Amino acid sequence: MLWLRKIVFYVFALLYLVLCPLIVSRMLGFVFNPAEHRFQKTGLVYISTNPPNATVYIDGKLAHQKTPTAIHDLAPGDHFIRIELNGYNDWENTIPIIAKKATVLANTLLIPEQWPINKISIQNYKNIYNVDDDIVLAINPLLKDIDLFHTTRKLKVKLFSPNSIYAQGQLVHLYKSFQSPYILLQVALKDTLKFLWIKTDENPPLIEDISDFFPRIPSDVVWNSGDNQNIYAIYPENVFRIDIQNKAMFLATLPEHLKSPIDNQKNRFLINDGNDLILREGNIIRLYPSKQSFSLVEIYDLAKSQPQTNMYFEERNGALFYLDESGFLSVVQILPYHPMLNIPIPDAIRIDIQKKTIL
Numbered sequence: 338m339l340w341l342r343k344i345v346f347y348v349f350a351l352l353y354l355v356l357c358p359l360i361v362s363r364m365l366g367f368v369f370n371p372a373e374h375r376f377q378k379t380g381l382v383y384i385s386t387n388p389p390n391a392t393v394y395i396d397g398k399l400a401h402q403k404t405p406t407a408i409h410d411l412a413p414g415d416h417f418i419r420i421e422l423n424g425y426n427d428w429e430n431t432i433p434i435i436a437k438k439a440t441v442l443a444n445t446l447l448i449p450e451q452w453p454i455n456k457i458s459i460q461n462y463k464n465i466y467n468v469d470d471d472i473v474l475a476i477n478p479l480l481k482d483i484d485l486f487h488t489t490r491k492l493k494v495k496l497f498s499p500n501s502i503y504a505q506g507q508l509v510h511l512y513k514s515f516q517s518p519y520i521l522l523q524v525a526l527k528d529t530l531k532f533l534w535i536k537t538d539e540n541p542p543l544i545e546d547i548s549d550f551f552p553r554i555p556s557d558v559v560w561n562s563g564d565n566q567n568i569y570a571i572y573p574e575n576v577f578r579i580d581i582q583n584k585a586m587f588l589a590t591l592p593e594h595l596k597s598p599i600d601n602q603k604n605r606f607l608i609n610d611g612n613d614l615i616l617r618e619g620n621i622i623r624l625y626p627s628k629q630s631f632s633l634v635e636i637y638d639l640a641k642s643q644p645q646t647n648m649y650f651e652e653r654n655g656a657l658f659y660l661d662e663s664g665f666l667s668v669v670q671i672l673p674y675h676p677m678l679n680i681p682i683p684d685a686i687r688i689d690i691q692k693k694t695i696l
Contacts, residue, residue: 378436383407384420386445387609387672391422407439418442425449444610446626446672452639453670457486461664466511467649468537469518473658475666480506480524485537486666488651488658494540502526503533503544517562523554530554534568534581550579550586559595569595606650606657608671615657615671620644622659624671640669 384393385405393400393408395418400408404420413436420428425447434440460482462475471489474496476482481504483496497504503526510523518538524531532551536543551570560568566582569591578589606615612627624637641662642648648659655672 378413379410380413380434380436380438380440381407381409381411382416382418382432382434382440382442384418384442384445386420386422386428386447388422388425388447391420391425391428391447394419394421404445420445420447422447444612446609446613448624448626448637449670449672452637454640454667455670456661456665456667458484458666462660462666463664464646465649465658465660465666466513466520466647467651467658468513468520469516471651471653472518472537473649473666474511474520474537476508476511478507480504480508480522483508485542486658488656488668489653492540494542496535496537496542497544498541501544503531506531512558514560514562517560517565519560519565521558521568536565545581547579547581550577559591561592561595604648606648608650608652608655615639615648615650617642617644617648620662622648622657622669639671640667 382395383405384407389404391404393402393404393406395408395411396416400406411434413434415431416434417431418429426449428445428447432440432442458475462477462482462484464476466474466476468474468485471487473486473488475484475486480497481495481499481501485494485496486492487494503524506524506526508522509525509530512521512523513519518536520535520537522531522533522535524533530548530551531546532548534545534547553572555570555572557571558568559571566580568579568581569589570577570579571591576589576591578587579585580587604617607613608615609627614625616623616625620641620643622639622642624639626635626637639657640659642659643662643664646660648657650657650671654670656668656670658666658668661667
């Protein structure tokens with residue numbers, strides 16, 4: 338039986354001599370690359386998706402964790418990645434892995450198999466504006482036909498009741514400030530011109546007539562969302578600060594931060610952490626997913642809208658509000674909001690594969 342023990346000893350010794358360097362190399366981050374016929378330092382890929390919890394396959398093999406995840410010990414070279422999530426189209430691409438580097442696919446947008454579109458009004462509107470984070474203002478010429486939609490609470494509120502003294506007034510101009518719940522309406526009521534200061538996040542909205550502070554029509558009215566009690570009426574020759582709370586008006590200089598007000602009526606939106614673009618071309622609303630250095634851009638038609646009207650993208654729930662071809666207020670669900678989760682990538686130098694957006 339001595340020969341049998343010798344055979345067993347030599348077999349284990351051979352396995353030790355073969356496997357021990359492989360195990361140590363793997364622990365040090367090396368793998369044997371058959372294409373190069375040598376050991377090479379490994380790389381990794383970090384993948385996060387929007388929405389998260391997607392399944393990842395790399396070179397046809399299932400990754401153990403759902404997104405966001407980091408896949409380690411990958412041989413340098415091209416690897417084929419497929420991402421799957423129920424209800425969404427598969428995301429597929431061949432990506433480069435570099436030794437001692439981390440390839441990052443951050444916030445990869447997954448496209449739903451079908452865009453969910455809902456019509457949320459039974460009357461036509463001329464235009465819409467976003468007033469605050471979750472408030473959409475749908476307007477018509479008559480004040481009695483202006484509606485406020487609280488999107489997260491799914492609540493519709495009439496801005497003016499039919500019995501209001503302003504209900505039959507005609508909307509002339511609407512002033513608003515970025516992320517402020519207040520709006521200022523310039524209204525033609527019979528033979529007079531009124532200026533109505535309105536707090537939209539109350540139910541019913543709080544309406545204050547401040548017409549006495551406007552002896553003539555200003556060229557613009559601006560205010561800071563952090564200070565909703567002081568507004569600035571701009572005239573060609575001077576600027577007046579109107580203190581609404583104390584019912585006073587002062588000659589003033591326009592503050593620097595209000596000299597270039599933010600355009601809130603844009604019809605293009607960078608979404609998904611700024612990686613992807615929603616843009617209206619004519620009456621077609623399109624989604625341009627991020628362009629990566631190793632893939633082609635695909636363009637998705639989301640919906641048809643009335644041209645020359647505003648749109649509003651709500652970051653919180655990923656919904657795009659717009660007026661459809663008939664003027665009805667509609668919403669298309671782009672993607673639900675999810676904060677991007679990060680997991681640590683130890684001992685790796687991150688190389689971001691930059692996502693370039695078409696502008």
